[in-house]
Amino acid sequence: MKLRILIATQLFVANILLTSGCKPSATEGQSTNGSPSDGQVASPNSQTTSRTSQTSSSVRSETVDRKSELGSVIELNADPLVESQAASEIQEPIESVAQNAVASAERSIASPAETSESLSPPASDAASDTAGITASAATMDVVATEAERNQKIAQDWPEPQAVLYLSGQQQGYIEPCGCTGLESQKGGLIRRDTLLTDLRQRGWEVVPIDVGNQVRRAGAQSLIKFETSARALQQMGYQAVTLGINDLKLSKVDLIQIAGSEASSPRPFISANVAVLLSDFWPSSKVVQAGGRKIGITAVMGQQHQVDIKDELESGEVEFTDPVTSLQKVVPELQAQGCDYIVLLAHASLAESADLARLVPGIDLVVTAGGFGEPTLNPEPIEGSQAIMLQVGTKGMYGGIVGLFDDPQQPVRYQRLAISSQFKDSQRMLELFANYQDRLKEAGLSGLGLSPATHPSGRKFVGSEVCGDCHTKAFEIWKDSPHVHATDSIVAANNDRGGIARHFDPECISCHVTGWNPQGFSPYESGYLSLDQSEHLLGSGCENCHGPGSAHSAAELGDIEASAEMLKELREEMILPLAKAEVKCMECHDLDNSPAFHEPGAFDKFWEQVKHYGKD
Incomplete structure (x- = not known):
């Protein structure tokens, strides 16, 4: 594997030199005039197949029509209370503002300040992935219901x-x-x-x-998370995973x-x-053989996603x-191998995923990365093809099971x-997660590419004890609040996360200490x-709420x-108006990590627990 990677890297570097006009020495396989010598790799840009995308027709969403079309082919879930069971455990306290806004708006729990924001999904999927979807697919309820537990x-x-x-x-x-x-939370590899x-x-x-999409963004921590x-x-026995x-x-x-795979390490x-x-x-x-069935699985990335990421590569x-073009080659090969059920993993929008099944006959099931929110309760029949389409939702909060039967009436x-929490933690996954946290500890902040940044105010953090010298009543309220124990909750070995400490994990630290973004x-x-x-x-x-207090405390x-004027300005700088407090709180108490905070009237209720005003 290492030799293959080395060769591939050398070819890639050679290609960059070719396409950029740089001239390696003649001993590196390049003539002195900069033209490629025999055997060199041409620019991949000239090899990439292009095609004008056909007009996408949206997947029909009328539930009654779906049921009648599917008929005896597939059993439909008529009762949401008899939904599924799943297992998986997830953490990354990140979510785009757009996703938070859509989720909150759909549940009618957005604060007045939030409702002025755009309520659209990410631009790349907004148009194609919300058209023709049933209501259940366009919403995101992160709280596990009693039925889901x-x-x-x-x-x-x-x-x-x-x-x-x-x-x-x-x-x-x-x-x-x-x-x-x-x-109340859903998702996670440990439960899955x-x-x-x-x-x-x-x-x-x-x-x-x-x-x-195992990860959300680039970076050292994401790489450790991907691995x-x-x-x-691999431990869970996955047979096919696409990028x-x-x-x-x-x-x-x-x-x-x-x-990457090799014969010795598939x-x-x-x-x-x-x-x-x-x-x-x-x-x-x-090709996977299971239960007497021969299942062919292939995967592609959609054209729009290719365009979306092009500038980042x-x-x-x-x-x-x-x-x-790729599927027109692969699907017949799977058919020739005797596959009786062909699955496409389509990392594409809903509309493009459906188009792929229409344009390439022979696909039975399309599993799509498209859609926004939780997956639909029932499969989507793709008009103009034999295939059905299923969504997986987002953030690993849902899974799905597709049973194949020797039953012509309902195959x-x-x-x-x-x-949900009905699935207990897997011991072997807990061991894997302990190793993940150990790797974050070993890397340290510098190894994860994190260096302290200047706060937008230009001030430095002094700690709550300094605040308490003058603001004694407010300080006592803070001392009696759960906020004072925020760090303890990720350090304690007897926590409810398998006893695994998480105080070396930046995604946990950021809301559990003072002085982080x-x-x-x-x-x-000057932060933690x-x-x-x-x-x-x-x-x-x-x-964390009022801003770093170095200048204010030094002046006081x-x-x-x-x-006197400067003292007044520095005091006003530290004031957080109640009208802005809710938005500030939501930087940590977001929809993923604090769903109860987004219920109607929740802020007023929680404010009563920590209510404080100015100096004594």
């Missing part, structure tokens, strides 16, 4: 020949944060493993597949090292139209081919599953650095000369 799995199913387990769009949420109670174990203990042959996720998927647009933002050499990653560093490190498809780093059944997951200058160095900044202190204590 007591699901009946495949309650009325006969014995299946094989079961496909569908997942994807984890987006870095490898476990629910648990800040407001794990009972328990679910898959449960399915296999029934004697079922389970084929887990994933439509990609942890890849190891988890998502966010996965491709990671270091390409590291991506190949983690996801891995589940597949793609029919994505090559990295001019080499194909994963197969275009996979170095020239030649990733080579894409047209998804239709396929489906159930959507919420990954809560949505940037990085420290400010470690338990030993920053004892005065433990807990979520006064300055006489450490600097300050006129």
Whole structure:
């Protein structure tokens, strides 16, 4: 593997030199006039297949028509209370403002300040992924309902020949944060493993597949998270996993090292139209035999996603081919191998995913990364094809099971599953997560690429004890609040997260100490650095809301000369008006980590618990 990566890297560098006009020495296989010599790789840009995208027709969403069209082909979920069961545990306290706004608006819980914001999904998917979707697919309820915590799995199913387990769009949420109670949160790899174990203990042959986006963004922590996720998927017996647009933002050499396959070390990653560093490190498809069925699985990245990520890639780093052209080659190959059920993992919008099934005959099931919010309860029949389409939702909060049966009247059944607290933590996944936290500790902030930044105010943090010298009543209220114990909750070995401390995890630290950017997951200058160095900044202190108080405290204590006007300005600088407080609170108490904070009237209720005003 290392030799293949080295060769691929050398070819990639050579290609950059060619396309940029740089001239390697003649000994490196380049003539002195800069023209390619025999055997050199041409620019991948000239090899990439292009096609004018056909007009996409939206997937029909009339539930009655779906039921009548599907008829005896697939069993529909008529009762939402008999939905699924799922297992997985996710954490990454990040979510785009757009997603928070849409989720809040759909649940009618947005604050007045929020409702003025755009209520659209991310631009790349907004138009194509909300048209023609049932209401359940356009909303996001992050709180697990009572029914979702007591699901009946495949309650009325006969014995299946094989079961496909569908997942994807984890987006870095490898476990629910648990800040407001794990009972109410959904998702996570730790629970997902328990679910898959449960399915296999029934004697079922389970084929887990994933439509990609294990991470949300680039960076050192995301790379460690991707590797942890890849190891988890391999341990859980995943048979096919494709790469998502966010996965491709990671270091390409590291991506190949983690996801690339060789005969001696096969891995589940597949793609029919994505090559990295001019080499194909994963197969275009996979054939899985389970329960007497021969299941063919392939995967592509949609054209729009290719366009979306193009500007974030170095020239030649990733080579894409047209998804239709790629599938027109791969699907007949799977048919020729005798596959009786063909699955497409489409990392594409809903509309493009449906178009792929229309344009390439022979696909039975499209598992799409498209859609916004939770997945639809029932499959989407794709008009003009034999295929049905299923969504996986976002942040790994849901999974799905597709049962294949030897029954001409009802050969396929489906159930959507919420990954809720009914699935206990998997011990082997806990061990993997402990290793993940150990790696973050070993890397340290510098190893994770995090360096303290200047606070927008230009001030420095002094700690809540300094505030308490003058603001004694407000300080006592803070001392009696849960905020003072924020750091303890991620340090204590007896926490409810398997006893795994998380105080080296920037995504946890950012809202559990004083002096960090809560949505940037990085420290400010003079902010918290470690338990030993920053004892005065433990807990979520006064300055997280009011801003760093170095100038204000210095002026009040006489450490600097300050006129009456300056004193007044510095005092006003520290005031957080109640009208703005709710928005400030939501920087940490976001929809993922504090869903109760977004219920109607919640802020007023929580404010009563910490209400304080100015100096004594």
